[in-house]
Amino acid sequence: MPLTYHYCSLETACAIISNASLRLCDITKSNDSAEITYGYAAAMDSLKRIGLISGSGPTLEFADHWIELLRPEYQTMLREALSRHLLPPNRLCYAVCLSERADQLSQWRAYGDDGRGVALGFDLSTFAQREPSFTVCSDDGHPLETHMMTLYRPIVYGRERSAERFDELAARMARNVHDLRAASAGTQDAVRARLLDATLEFIAATAFCKKRFFREEREWRLAIWGPNANTAGFETLQEGLAHALPRRFPDTVTHARFTVLPRTDRLVPTIDLGLDLGRTLRAVMIGPRCTASEQDIRMLLASAGVGVADVAHSRGTYR
Structure with a gap:
């Protein structure tokens, strides 16, 4: 390094x-002044390509309501971050x-x-x-x-390299959503924690694009x-x-x-x-x-x- x-x-x-x-x-x-908002443009496109969200701003929707797999406080955080293109509130x-x-x-x-x-x-x-x-x-x-x-x-x-990075992170989120839906009661907490980690890292990556x-x-x-x-x-x-x-x-x-x-x-x-x-x-x-x-x-x-x-x-x- x-x-x-x-x-x-x-x-x-x-x-x-x-x-x-x-x-x-x-x-x-x-x-x-364009930092964060620039990253979110690429981030939102990746989530749409992989089928996790549709719409934007006040019309933002989460496919099959997967956001409800998260704890309520993280649902609010993610919804506000993605709809307002800001860091988590x-x-x-x-x-x-x-x-x-x-x-x-x-x-x-x-x-x-x-x-x-x-x-x-x-x-x-x-x-x-x-x-x-x-x-x-x-x-x-x-x-x-x-x-x-x-x-x-x-x-x-x-844009191209940002898209590659966010596609990789969005795919990780999608895998965790799938795994959480299929998880047994005994493993749900661990899989939910992985989904939250993946989601937060996805949002964090908006600070690493220019x-x-x-x-x-x-x-x-x-x-x-x-x-x-x-x-x-x-x-x-x-x-x-x-x-x-x-x-x-x-x-x-x-x-x-x-x-x-x-x-x-x-x-x-x-x-x-x-x-x-x-x-x-x-x-x-x-x-x-x-x-x-x-x-x-x-x-x-x-x-x-x-x-x-x-x-x-x-x-x-x-x-």
Whole structure:
């Protein structure tokens, strides 16, 4: 699995390294206003092709009422998500964006302080090695929520590739619907859980599709789905998720802290995800307009206990 690079200013890089954390932000507050809605267009087409739904918006219908196989609260969530083309109404998707490319001019211009910043190269493969869905428990082990999610994967660009991805996920949902209808009383709960996992991953995939216009970014995303303020017991769930993430990724995640930050005319929910930088920060690319030396960068890394990382200058001559 490739290293993925987070382009940022020197100020942000110093904050990431000194705090040993990456900040994941509510994806609906991203720079691309078409995000999520673009993914849903492909998602809905796939569900129609495989025969799970018909219509859209207020005329949305589920074939043979299969949605009734889910628990009532998930029926409401799925119906609202698909009819309104939004993330589930009781979930927030927190995400951080990275790129496979360590030295890309467009990335420097857009995210790397116009070339004056750096690109931090992370090995986040641990996040791809676990199933997306997991259970959040209270301190005494009582399950609070059985289907929180983490995803780390590349963005799919363009209609054709998006269609392929959603056709695969829709087929998995259809198999689970069939299996649940045929399941005995003793196996229904397990099959229903698989159907819910497949359904939630299908919806989550809408955050991993973009127009071909953006394909040169070669973007990956690390995303965490958490509760929003509309969720019953929101504060308890949020605290449970913060405690669950280090347990789920014990060799990588050190802590998680939720906060809300101002950004011009809006408020942005965020997660500061603590990382073991000695394991995850593997490279630093110095931007083409950045005057920091390799020695400067190594001193910064050493201050955070990162002794083994490749440090190099951009090969660009952009001024």
